[in-house]
Structures are given as structure tokens and as C-alpha cells.
Amino acid sequence: MAVLEEAKIVVEHDQCKGCTLCIIACPKDVIIQLSSFNTKGYHPVEYKGEGCTGCGICFYACPEPGAIIVYKKGAVVE
């Protein structure tokens, strides 16, 4: 168990269809699209690794239920 000191997002690459709506929506520009393919043949997106505020905008912009997980600051994780 740990309390996160920084917000972050985690992208399940194989659930991402590369639509980029999260990238368009992100106010902090912290999501990028990878040049590599996932197992479904899409270019998945990925968190840049820093700058996420945990606002959740990308989560609601993303059409896929399980593709993005947003951890806000203070979230308790395993």
C-alpha cells in the first residue's frame, strides 16, 4: 500500500485504439501517441511520465472503458 504523491495516468496499451481524443483533450499536453503498434494494430497513447494533474479529462474523453486509469494525487495503490 502506498499513497501517491503525484497524479498519473496508466494506459492499458492493448485497450487503446489510438483515436487520440485523450491527447486532444489533455490540458497539460502530457499524453503522446507511440509509433509502435499494440496487439490490435493501433498506435497506442502513453503518458509522458510527468506533468499530470489528475484532472480526469482524458478519462472521460477516452471512449474505451478500460484503456486509461487516472490516479489522482493521494490515491492509495497496492
Place this chain on the structure above:
Amino acid sequence: MANKILKKSDSFYAVYDRKPGEDKMNTHYCPGCGHGNIHKYVAEAIDELGIQDRTIIVSPVGCSVFIYYYFDLGNIQVAHGRAPAVATALKRAHPHAIVISYQGDGDLAAIGGNNIIQAANRGEQITVVFVNNAIYGMTGGQVAPTTLVGMKSSTTPRGRAIENEGYPMKVSELIAALTAPVYVERTALWDTSSRNKAKRSIKKALKAQMEGKGFTFCEIMSPCPSGWKLTPAQSLEWMKENMGAYYKVGVLRDEIKTREPIIKEKKTVTSKEIQEVLGTDIKPSEHYPTNPEDRYKNPSMKFAGFGGQGVLSLGTMLANAAMEQGFNSSWIPSYGPEMRGGTAYCFVNISDKEIGSPTVSNPDLLVAFNRPSLEKFEGDVKPGGIIMYDSTIIDVQPTRDDVEILAVPATGIAESLGNIRCANTVMAGVYLAKTKIMAKEALIQTLPKAIKKKHLIDLNIHALEKGFEFIENN
């Protein structure tokens, strides 16, 4: 600390086991399709409201036909456009259920147009999530009622033309024009702010349903990049610029706060109450045996006259009384192509044997209340049978000489009693007195079943007695 982590809602299956094929983790939707967003908002609202166990979601026909792959809710998939009708019955069967009808624009606005309007107009306590992407997605991008003017689709290859397809249908405005709906809002998915409104709208509607407020309708403009032949990013811009210009976002009706809730509950009724309401727990009647001559037994009868002369009720009166005396009986009204020319008639059979055909060509008895009936049917009466006719009304006599003929001034007698409507009961009295197939008391006992207006029962008893007197005096 759930609100610190945004992840797949509990109202989704963790793994989509119902989905065929290898991929049990992803939806079947195209990249950038808005259905996934809307699914997430619905699922999250259900989680937050704590209604997962009692929510039933109705899958339409369209791209969202497979929402039962994803939602861990009670699931039902239905015919194209019919979701509101099915949802209506689900809710009425289970008033505690939260029922969501999830529909696209082809499903809801085209083939199901009447179903949605009528469910809305009845104020069904359901929530409709209406996904408007201005096109048929699943069948391959054909024109929908919501397709914009000039917009190309596979069945408007030159673009939607007003002259051919008319104007795009503003469904929320149609729904909001009705009185019953309590909440109607149009939202969109083109940017963060609009998505937030869409999300709030769904939760608001579901909450209103929980409170028993009435019919709630959430239209959401949603991108269809494949159908529009645009990238997901282009789709958002196109949608905002074009759909947004024609379909205005906003609340079209919100009476949630002021509307009185209607809480429906199922009541249980005992078997005894059911029998009382249906009148199926029937008390046996008194028996009044008679001893008619053989020639009068088991008669088949025809009663004919103008509508309003009590022809049909004379039949039911006798048939009903006969049943209570233990006979088989049947009654059938003039029905079908012979019902014309203002003449009403019915057939009655009374028999101590099982009754075959309820109609007969040659009745044992004809009772005629007007001249056309006498002239039309007198030839049919079986030789040796009886013709009774209302001699107050009919100014001719039957021509038959092989039947018994009784000229009864039934209407005249009824008038002397103060109501010509009881002429039929006078005839009943005459017939029973003549044939003795039943006792007077047998008919009196049954009168309340044949005569709905209680204050007329005494009058009809008098009429019956007058009929008996007629035979005694002639």
C-alpha cells in the same frame, strides 16, 4: 478512496465474456466512436447512485446492439426501434427497477419513432439515452432522420436533399413538446465541457427516475468517424461546427424539482378477492322444474328487429335463465356480412344435449319485432314451429299456415307499463307461458344479470307477468 482513481466502472464486466472472439477486453466500437464515452458515463452514474443490481438496460438495434457484452446489469436485447415499448413493460412489471432504453438515431427516430413518442407521452418512468450521430452506423452509413442537409451517406450519395428526405429531425424538441416528460436535455461529446454536461445529464436523469419523477430523455450528439469518413479528431470539429449549429445543446425541459413523484407499487390480491372481482365464484341458482310438451323442448330460436328493441338482450335473458335451469345454451349475435339494413338479430339455442352449430337455418321459434324481420325470416321457421311478432309495430300478418302464430302487441303492452323498452320481456313472458320450457321464476331470478340498470328490474318483472297474462287471457 475510489474517487482518487478513475477506472473502469463496476457496472462494466471486468472481462467481456459474452463478446465472441479472442478479444474480451475491448469494445467492438471503432476508434473515436462516442458510444464508449456514453457507456462510461452511464456506468459511472449507476455506480455512483448505487443502483447496479436493480438496473435493466435495453439494447437496441444499431451499433449498440451489443451493449450486453459490456454492462454488468440486467440485459435485454430487443427489436429495431421497440426499446421504449419493451422498457415500458419492464418498468411496469418491476416498478423498483431502473430501466434504461439506450438507442441510436435510426432506431429511435426512424423505425421506432412512434414508440418513443408514445412512451414519452405516457410519461413512462424510464430513462432514454439517445445517441445522435446523424447516421446509421451498423448497417453501413445510411441516411437517418437526423442526417444533416447536404450530408452524404450511402443512401444519400448526392447528399441529403430537403426535397427528397426532408429536414433533419430535432427529436429532443419533439419530446419536449409533450407534457409528460420531466427532463429533456441535449448534450454533446465534442469537448471536455460538453462531455461533462453529457455525463451530468445522464446521472440527473437516472436520479430523477429513482425518485419516480417520470420520463427522462438524454440526447447526446456523438461522433461516428467511420460513418462520417473522418478521423476521430476531425469528427469532433465537424460535429461541433455542423451538428452543433443545427441541434442546439441545452435543457429543453426540467421539471424534476417541481414534479410530484409517482411511486408505483405492486399490490397483491388474494384468490378470494380475484374471484369476487371476476364474479367467478358463482352461487348456484334455484331450480324451477317445468314439464313442456316434447315439441317445445330443445328449441333453436331467432330474435330479430331494429337495433334498440332489445332483441339481443331478449336472447341473453332466455339463454342465461336456461343455463341456470341446467340446460346447455348458446347465444350469438348477428355478426358479419348479414349485419346490414339496420336489422339486428341473434340466435339462441337451449338444449338438454350438447349444442353443435350455434346457428341454424330453420329455427323452431322466430320472434320478429319489425316488419322487415318478419318478412325476411318467416319462411325459415321449421314447420310446426312458432312465429311470434310484435303486432303493435308490424302491420302485416305472417303467411305461413304450417306454424303456430302469435300476434303479441308487445310494444303496446310495454307502453302501458310506461316503458316500451320492456317489450322484449313481454315477449319472453309470452313465450315461456306458451311453451312452459321454463318457469316464470326462472327468468325473474336471472333478470338482474340481463338488465344492468337495477331500477328497471321491477318494470321487467311486470312485463314478464303481462306476457304470462297474455297467454292466460287468449
Place this chain on the structure above:
Amino acid sequence: MAKEFIKGNEAVVKGAILAGCQSFYGYPITPASEIAEAAAKFFPSVGRVFLQAESEIAAIQMTYGAAAAGERTMTASSSPGVSLKQEGISYAASSELPVVLVDIMRAGPGLGSIAPEQSDYNQIVKGGGHGNYKLIVLAPNSAQEMCNLTMLAFELADKYRAVACVLADGYIGQMMEPVEYPEPVEMKIDKSSWALHATKETRKNLINSIYLEPAELEAHNQNLQNKFAEIEKNEIRFDEYRTDDAEYIGVAYGIMSRIMRSVVDTAREKGIKLGLVRPISLFPFPKAKLRSYRENIKGYFVTELSNGQMVDDVRLAVGELKPVRLYTRMGGYVPSIEEVFEGFEKAFIK
């Protein structure tokens, strides 16, 4: 037990309530409207749902929803309305929802007339909607059977999770006769393994008729066919009248079976050994029963108010060993005993 003198159409409604039917969804049409009217009168009084739907299409879909919710539910209509219901019937058959449909047949095609015909035989018995399915079809010929067979329809619909139809004609619907009522039935069937009760226990359930994989849909179809085979094995019902020594077997259902009963008596008075087999279940059809006579009789005399629809099933059942002859009327014309007897004489005697 005392009886009530009542119209067949109303006996349907009382039978339905006694059978524990919890909801009625209908749409008015002559000559079936008394069913909706009686349902409107009685259903709410016993805490049950009555709703006049916006169309026949919607009414059958509402029964789809109600049956999915675990209710005993019904709809009623007459021929043109039943044509509209075929969509929902096909869906309910595929989703294996126990729905009871009552069809009070009138004359067609098109708007036709309100007078009786039996020309829905094919659209009900053969399945008027798309796909490989059957309805359980019961054909009453009296007000008493309108009550009893409606109750049986609910029982069989639940037993087999199938659509059951009470198929009557305008005459049987409009005719009044004595009816003796059974006791109300307590519906105790546990449907929680498949129905949607809006509970935690039933949240996993899915009512569905779409199967995109051919193998899966074929298996689903095969299961349905197995069920219909089971119904054919268990649920054949018929009635016989003076068939013991018969040289001719009449075959008729509904109002024509009542007329044929009198025709049999007429024939017997003239020394002609005519008997009557009345199919009560039209699906399953009493094929073996009809076939059982063929060695010992001179022929089959089929009467129906149509262009000859049931006769196809008789012919399939009995083969070509003995003649199968047909007397039909159409257009709402109900023949007299004499006319049918004459038809019989023309077919076999003269």
C-alpha cells in the same frame, strides 16, 4: 358448480386472470376488442397491468418486456393486428419468452371484414414471422374452452418457454355460452435463472435473440427445434365425435367444428357414417390420430373458413391412401349445417 353466461372473448380475460396473468398489452380491433375492454375492466382491479399500446407492434413488444421481467403476460388481436405482431412473435420465440397471444380471426386479406374466417391458420400455425420457430396453438370451440385453453396456454408457455396462441374465430369470440370457472392459479414458477427481476440474483441474466456466429445460431435453432419436437411428443390434443364406426372422418376446428358436429348428426340421421376429429392443438397437430383411421374409412372431409390451409396438414398427416376433400367458405361467410352437408354429399356421395 354454477356457471356464468358469457362471451368467449370475455371468458379469455377471466381465464387469463385466473391463470395468474399479470399484464395485458393490447390494441383495439373488431372482433377482438371485448378482450381488451374486459382486460381494462378487470386487470387493474386485481392489481395487474393493463395498457392499450400505441400499436399492435408495440403491444407484442410490451409482452416481450413483461415476459422477460418474469410475468405471465398476454396480448390479443384479430388477423390484421396479428400480421403486425409477427415481428414481436419471432423475437419472443427466439428469446424463448413465454407470451400468450389470442387471435380472434376475421376475414382477409387486407382490411377484409370483421366477419369470421379461419385464414390465419398459416400465419399462426406455420409461423408468420421470420425464422425457424413454432407457436403452441390451441383452438377453442366454445366459451368454456376460451377460458380453459387460455389458462392452458399460460401453463404451456411457461412449461416450454414458448409463445402460445389461442386461435379462435370471430364467432367463437362473439358467442355467449355458459362457463364454469376453475379456481385461481398461484403462479409459483421460479424464473430467476433467466428472467430479469431487477435484483442482484438476476443481474447476470440476458434476454437475447442475436447470435452472429453461424455455429452458435445453428445450435440455438437446433435447441428450439428440439423443444418443438418435445411439444409434438407431449401436447397433442383433440376431440372425437361419433368416430367409432365412421366411414368418413370430418376434420374441423373452431366454429367449423361446431357446425360439423351438427353435420355429423344430420349425416347419421340419413344413415351415413360420418364422424368428426377436432384438433384442439393445431401445433402440435394430431397427425397420428388422423392417420389411424385411414385403413378403415372412405375418406377425410375437411372444412374450414379459408382457402384451405389446415387441409395441407391433414394431407401431410394421412398421405394419399384415401381421398382428402375440402369444403371451404371465405369472405366472412359462415355456412349453414345444410350447406356443409351438401358439400359433404358432393365430395363423397353424389
